[in-house]
Amino acid sequence: MAEPSKRRAPAAERTILILDKLSAHPSPLGVSELAREMGLPKSSVYGICETLVAAGVLHSEPDGYSLSAHCLRWSSAYLTRSSLISEFQRVLSRDDRLANYTVTLSTLEQGQVVYLACRNSDRPLGFTFQIGMRLPAVYSATGKAMLSHLPEAERTAILHLPWPAPFTPNSVRDIAAFEADAQIWRQNGYAIDNGEIREGMVCLGAPILGPAGSPVAGIAISMTSAEASQVKQTELGAAIRDIAKSLAQHYTG
Template structure:
């Protein structure tokens, strides 16, 4: 980012406040004033004034190092937003589960991890269950890869460098170069696959929800034996349609 964003018809101070919060989140939740100035292009006195206001309200806190971190009051906002997002997503996930027979999920990128915000389980006795609210490393999940495929390459590199790429199974992608190759394939094909990379014997397909501000995706997952019988030529267009429809509803609701 080379300079401050222009006001888009709203209140400029509010736009700047949320811009700084997003920059802090992009940086891993903690950042120095000088870094915010470089990233946003805003004057240091303006940034300092906004940060003092956020600290006073509990939405940011100042560390002993003088760096600023995201504050605890944001947790309540995030939890409430996640519940609302899950409620919006559930009818679309229900259709996906009905037509595929497998568990469907919606998840969002939060920092360097994926957080599951909604799920509709399969009716099979053997099915995949991911608790809503569970956090997992983005690099080892189909949803995480689908979201990263829509991010700038340098942002992906920075995120993976901060988070590390711990192997979850022997199939987990554990190098940044290999991940960029995988993301290029995802952009070309339009969907991501987790082929036993998070859990042995589990396969997952995911697509990004276009235009979702937090970086979101929907997925289906199940035992590898059943999932390999699902034809991607049929299920991926269905998932992409549902993701577009969900994106449209989120845009209308915003």
């Protein structure tokens, strides 16, 4: 395996340095000043800055470059996630309905869910969720829930990405089967992963919807198949659906 240093991208590092310099300076900086402060060739600095201008990240002004409002998207996304995580943790501390179960908060990135926060139960599941873990959205409860609430064109684009290898014999095999179940998930307000990530584990996931009605995150509860009676699934499904709505209200401020 390659050493970590050999996997680094110098152009990306230089881009971050330039953005850091511009964010710390009250007025635009020119190529010469940026190159001098960072010890980089002017041609390299110019190429990066012009690329960022074309991408809408920087403004090109008579006296140099400055950050554009595009950068606010990143800070907004970070603050939103941080806010949701804080509220998620507060919910876990006060909602007794979730006390004995593994509970996770995740977001959707193309065909994967990325876990933002989790509380693993003391009860053995045979599977441990971790912050930063990525799983195929089509097999996970929150992934299913979020995908099912995306606008049709966005959902179709993601579902037509290369289909991930199944984790278990229960993993949904194709788009048609997924779409058929998605109608039920939308109606119920939560989706079910019945042994698709791990045999013997059942997860119920609900979408946290933003102001425009599209999912910004998802919350899920996990249990063993032995615990997941139909009565228990209905009870806990309603609980996470209600909690997701509460988190959505927090998100919209």
